[in-house]
Amino acid sequence: MITIRRSQERGHADHGWLNTYHTFSFASYYDPEHMGFRSLRVLNDDRVAASRGFGAHAHRDMEILTYVLEGSLVHKDSMGEKRTFGANTVQAMSAGTGVVHSEFNASETEPVHFLQIWIEPAVQETEPSYQQIPFNPEEKLGRLRLLAAPKAAVNGQAAAIHQDAFVYAAVLGSGESLKQTLAPGRHAYVQVARGDLSVNGQTLGEGDGAAVSGESDLCFAGAGPKGSEFLLFDLA
Amino acid sequence: MGDIHVLVVFYSRTGQTERLALAAAVGAVQAKANIRLRWLREVAEDFTIQSVPEWKENRERMEKEYVAPREADAVWADALVIGTNGAPSELKDYLASLEALRTSGKLDGKIATAFSSGSSADCAPLFAALAQLGCVVVPSGFQPDAIENARLQGRRVAEVARALQGLVERHG
Numbered sequence: 001m002i003t004i005r006r007s008q009e010r011g012h013a014d015h016g017w018l019n020t021y022h023t024f025s026f027a028s029y030y031d032p033e034h035m036g037f038r039s040l041r042v043l044n045d046d047r048v049a050a051s052r053g054f055g056a057h058a059h060r061d062m063e064i065l066t067y068v069l070e071g072s073l074v075h076k077d078s079m080g081e082k083r084t085f086g087a088n089t090v091q092a093m094s095a096g097t098g099v100v101h102s103e104f105n106a107s108e109t110e111p112v113h114f115l116q117i118w119i120e121p122a123v124q125e126t127e128p129s130y131q132q133i134p135f136n137p138e139e140k141l142g143r144l145r146l147l148a149a150p151k152a153a154v155n156g157q158a159a160a161i162h163q164d165a166f167v168y169a170a171v172l173g174s175g176e177s178l179k180q181t182l183a184p185g186r187h188a189y190v191q192v193a194r195g196d197l198s199v200n201g202q203t204l205g206e207g208d209g210a211a212v213s214g215e216s217d218l219c220f221a222g223a224g225p226k227g228s229e230f231l232l233f234d235l236a
Numbered sequence: 237m238g239d240i241h242v243l244v245v246f247y248s249r250t251g252q253t254e255r256l257a258l259a260a261a262v263g264a265v266q267a268k269a270n271i272r273l274r275w276l277r278e279v280a281e282d283f284t285i286q287s288v289p290e291w292k293e294n295r296e297r298m299e300k301e302y303v304a305p306r307e308a309d310a311v312w313a314d315a316l317v318i319g320t321n322g323a324p325s326e327l328k329d330y331l332a333s334l335e336a337l338r339t340s341g342k343l344d345g346k347i348a349t350a351f352s353s354g355s356s357a358d359c360a361p362l363f364a365a366l367a368q369l370g371c372v373v374v375p376s377g378f379q380p381d382a383i384e385n386a387r388l389q390g391r392r393v394a395e396v397a398r399a400l401q402g403l404v405e406r407h408g
Contacts, residue, residue: 055301056258056273058265076301078258098265100258100273102301 001214002200005034007207010045017052021045023191023209037211038187038235039163042118045207049111053104059095063119063161065148066091066103067169067231069193071112077101081130089134090147092159096126115193115231121162131159142176144168144232166234172197172222180218182234188212189233196224240269240397241312242390245305246319247276247326249291253353254298256386257319260351263390264315267398272309275302276326305330310337314401315347315393316371318362319386321354331365338369347397349374351386372400
């Protein structure tokens with residue numbers, strides 16, 4: 001079963017400096033029907049104005065992934081990390097027992113567009129950690145590039161997270177396709193970052209998402225003239 | 237059990253007190269409290285700040301990263317942590333601004349503590365001022381490492397606030 005969540009059905013807040021869409025309940029957007037999917041708790045599509053951002057705030061017991069689509073972010077945290085990153089990088093913060101951090105648009109002239117993902121950890125109270133892993137953009141062309149997975153499944157090439165969840169990014173040109181098998185009992189969430197994507201024959205536009213359960217194969221194809229970039233979450 | 241709210245208000249020029257404030261906030265988060273971090277705005281003249289490159293740079297950064305404390309923050313808080321170095325007028329002004337809340341009884345029974353990135357002697361007058369505002373004062377710790385000390389202090393105020401929650405509600 002594939003349940004589509006259209007871009008415009010998501011929670012939305014435009015604060016001027018921040019234009020944000022929430023797939024699941026977040027901040028002042030609360031919908032008991034959309035509290036998350038499996039271990040995926042938050043999926044925010046954020047656009048932050050030049051030199052603006054989120055001041056110091058805290059997190060606990062959450063795996064927080066940030067995937068920049070356009071522009072760059074500067075991150076600073078209580079673990080002493082101060083890092084700047086842009087597209088084709090997975091940033092992962094494991095909040096564990098608690099971290100305080102800030103994140104700002106690194107540019108004084110250009111906006112930044114990114115997806116922020118919160119995955120509930122399988123274990124609580126772990127030691128906080130920060131990972132930032134850049135990759136060659138060619139690795140996501142026409143195939144799934146692993147961004148995050150449980151520690152046993154990564155080899156420094158993707159972020160290790162405390163949950164049985166696999167997060168991938170892929171770019172498909174118009175008409176280009178790829179197939180992914182979903183193991184029995186596994187679920188998936190698909191989020192279109194750019195362009196139009198066909199998932200098992202159903203078309204998703206930019207910002208659309210789809211929750212998938214009880215399917216064994218996922219067939220993705222770039223639709224429309226520009227193809228698509230999307231994220232795939234393979235969840236327990 | 238209700239959420240515990242910890243407000244960390246600090247004044248920092250070079251970022252040293254800021255690091256301790258972050259550690260105190262982390263300690264409070266470790267004790268499962270919600271936190272707000274607030275930086276006291278400079279009252280120094282611009283030309284004074286401009287003359288010290290590190291100060292100028294830090295001010296520009298902190299102005300972006302932190303909002304200034306508002307009255308609503310102190311009302312929200314179950315526990316108040318104040319971080320300083322010396323006794324700058326920024327801090328004196330802030331304590332004076334809390335006086336209005338005291339007279340309306342809004343600070344009664346709140347937990348409070350203070351730390352300094354300079355001399356530990358900075359804290360004694362702050363403890364006295366916080367007690368006069370009606371707060372239950374929790375002392376600083378005695379860890380040799382200042383960061384670790386601040387973290388434990390943040391943790392401790394959150395734990396004390398949680399332990400005394402019922403008490404404060406009955407009297408508040």
